[in-house]
Amino acid sequence: MRSSWTLRRALLRARRDTGFVAAGIPLHLALASQWVWGVTIVVKANAWAVVPIPFALFLVGVPALTVVQRHRYRALLGVDVPRLTPTPERWWPRRALRWLSSAQTWRQVGYHLLLGPLLAAVELLVLAAWAAAVAGATVFGYASALPVDQAFFCTVGGVVLLCSAPWLAGATARTEARLAPALLGPSRNERLRQRVEHLAESRTDLIEAVDSERRRIERDLHDGTQQRLVSLAVNLGLARATLTDLPDDARTAIDEAHREAKEAIAELNDLVRGLHPAVLEDRGLDAALSGLAARVPLPVGLRVDIGERAAPVVESVAYFVVSEALTNVTKHARATRAEVTVERIGKVLRVNVTDDGSGGADASAGSGLNGLAKRVGSVDGTFRVSSPAGGPTTLTAELPCEL
Numbered sequence: 436m437r438s439s440w441t442l443r444r445a446l447l448r449a450r451r452d453t454g455f456v457a458a459g460i461p462l463h464l465a466l467a468s469q470w471v472w473g474v475t476i477v478v479k480a481n482a483w484a485v486v487p488i489p490f491a492l493f494l495v496g497v498p499a500l501t502v503v504q505r506h507r508y509r510a511l512l513g514v515d516v517p518r519l520t521p522t523p524e525r526w527w528p529r530r531a532l533r534w535l536s537s538a539q540t541w542r543q544v545g546y547h548l549l550l551g552p553l554l555a556a557v558e559l560l561v562l563a564a565w566a567a568a569v570a571g572a573t574v575f576g577y578a579s580a581l582p583v584d585q586a587f588f589c590t591v592g593g594v595v596l597l598c599s600a601p602w603l604a605g606a607t608a609r610t611e612a613r614l615a616p617a618l619l620g621p622s623r624n625e626r627l628r629q630r631v632e633h634l635a636e637s638r639t640d641l642i643e644a645v646d647s648e649r650r651r652i653e654r655d656l657h658d659g660t661q662q663r664l665v666s667l668a669v670n671l672g673l674a675r676a677t678l679t680d681l682p683d684d685a686r687t688a689i690d691e692a693h694r695e696a697k698e699a700i701a702e703l704n705d706l707v708r709g710l711h712p713a714v715l716e717d718r719g720l721d722a723a724l725s726g727l728a729a730r731v732p733l734p735v736g737l738r739v740d741i742g743e744r745a746a747p748v749v750e751s752v753a754y755f756v757v758s759e760a761l762t763n764v765t766k767h768a769r770a771t772r773a774e775v776t777v778e779r780i781g782k783v784l785r786v787n788v789t790d791d792g793s794g795g796a797d798a799s800a801g802s803g804l805n806g807l808a809k810r811v812g813s814v815d816g817t818f819r820v821s822s823p824a825g826g827p828t829t830l831t832a833e834l835p836c837e838l
Contacts, residue, residue, distance in 0.1 A: 449601035452608040453565065455511040456558045459611065462504060463551035463558070466496050497543050501619050514612045517620040539621060546618040554611060561603050568596035668696035720750050720777060724757055731761050734772045741779040745836040752814055753777060753786050756832045759807055760788040768792025768828060779836065786832040794826035807832075 508514040571593015621629065671693040675686065715723035721739040728735040744750065757775055764773050770792030777786050796804060797820075804820055811818040811832045822828035 445601065449604060451511060452601070452604035453561070455507070455608050455611075456561050456604050458507055458511065460555050460558050460562075462500065462507065463547075463555035466493055466500055466547045467552045467555075493548070494544070497540070497547060500547060501543050504615065504619060508612065508615055512608060512612055514615070516616050517626065539625070542618045542622070546614075550614065550618065554607075557607055561600070561607050564596055564600045564603055568593050568600045572597050664696055664700045668693060668700060671696055715750060715754055716747070719744055720753060723754055724775065724777065727754070727758055727761065728775065731765060731773070733765065733770065735761065736772070736774040738775070739777045741777060741784065743779070743836075745779070745784050745834070749784060749814055749834050749836060752810055752816070752834055753784060753832070755810055756786050756807055756818075756830070757788060760830050763796070763804070764788075764790045764792060764828075768794075768796075768826075770826075782836050784834045784836050786830075786834070788830045790826070790828050792826050792828055793824075794822045794828050795824050796820055796822035796828050804830075 505516045505518075508516050571589045571591075573593070620626075671689055675689045675693055678686075678689075681689075714726060720741060724737055724739060728737045745753070757777070761773060761775070764770050768790050770790035773788065773790040775786075775788050777784070779785075807830070808818040811834065814834055816832055816834040818833075819831045820828070821831075
């Protein structure tokens with residue numbers, strides 16, 4: 436049973452490869468024969484001035500024939516030849532010039548004009564081998580027309596060819612399947628470039644999705660949990676003010692609960708502002724950083740000069756960098772003052788945070804600075820830290836304004 440299945444698969448594969456080879460002959464000869472025919476007419480008519488005409492007609496047919504060849508490879512072999520990158524220009528003369536100057540175009544021309552006739556010749560030999568194999572293997576059907584010794588040798592040769600013809604067809608099909616993606620599709624460098632562009636777009640979509648989810652969480656906390664905590668604190672405050680005849684233990688418990696509720700609200704406010712402050716989306720980076728600097732318990736000099744706003748994701752990263760940097764200054768730097776500068780230089784948003792603390796910060800030591808570097812790197816930005824012992828410490832982040 437297994438041997439019959441294997442034989443059936445081999446026959447199906449031989450039929451597929453032979454069909455693929457046979458379908459390639461007219462396609463490989465189409466444009467090459469057109470070019471030869473056009474040049475022959477020009478030579479016979481001695482009209483050398485119109486030599487570009489057959490070549491122009493040949494170039495017009497290249498894209499259409501490439502599409503047909505891609506369909507042939509996909510339908511008969513299951514090989515997908517990658518599509519070429521479309522030209523973005525809308526003005527057709529510029530698009531035509533870009534197409535003519537592309538290496539992809541001339542790889543196609545080489546395939547159809549030079550390699551096509553060679554492949555057609557090989558494919559014709561494969562079909563001739565099949566014809567000779569069938570004729571030789573069935574020679575005894577017409578052996579009466581041949582001498583006995585010739586009939587024997589024809590049969591042996593036909594059987595040999597019949598066994599080797601599927602291999603010849605398969606080898607030809609595999610060879611063409613390796614050549615086509617390299618000549619009809621984009622080159623390796625172009626495929627890598629397209630892959631990088633696709634990954635960059637996917638990365639941008641992921642960052643925007645995460646930023647959108649962060650905003651949703653901020654809205655839910657602000658409109659849900661935070662409001663419930665505020666209501667709880669108000670109720671506890673009213674109970675403490677109105678229930679004056681309660682035992683001391685009960686009043687102490689209410690006071691403690693009221694204090695805990697207010698602290699929870701303050702911590703939740705800090706968390707919400709750290710996620711994505713509403714003022715950043717409504718009024719931009721300048722207003723958001725001004726509010727942030729006003730809440731820091733030490734003097735902060737702030738200068739924001741950005742003109743046109745950057746992408747929302749980039750503004751969110753810049754705000755996060757300044758917020759975390761000022762938090763580190765407050766908790767660890769033993770500084771008395773900090774300076775924050777945000778400016779747009781061309782297509783780059785530069786963020787500098789400097790403090791006069793004790794220095795010694797190291798981004799490679801697994802601290803929060805490492806998280807800042809990763810957050811900046813997520814938008815293809817650069818992050819640097821200069822923090823000699825004794826200070827000052829300067830954090831610099833450079834972010835692309837557009838993703």
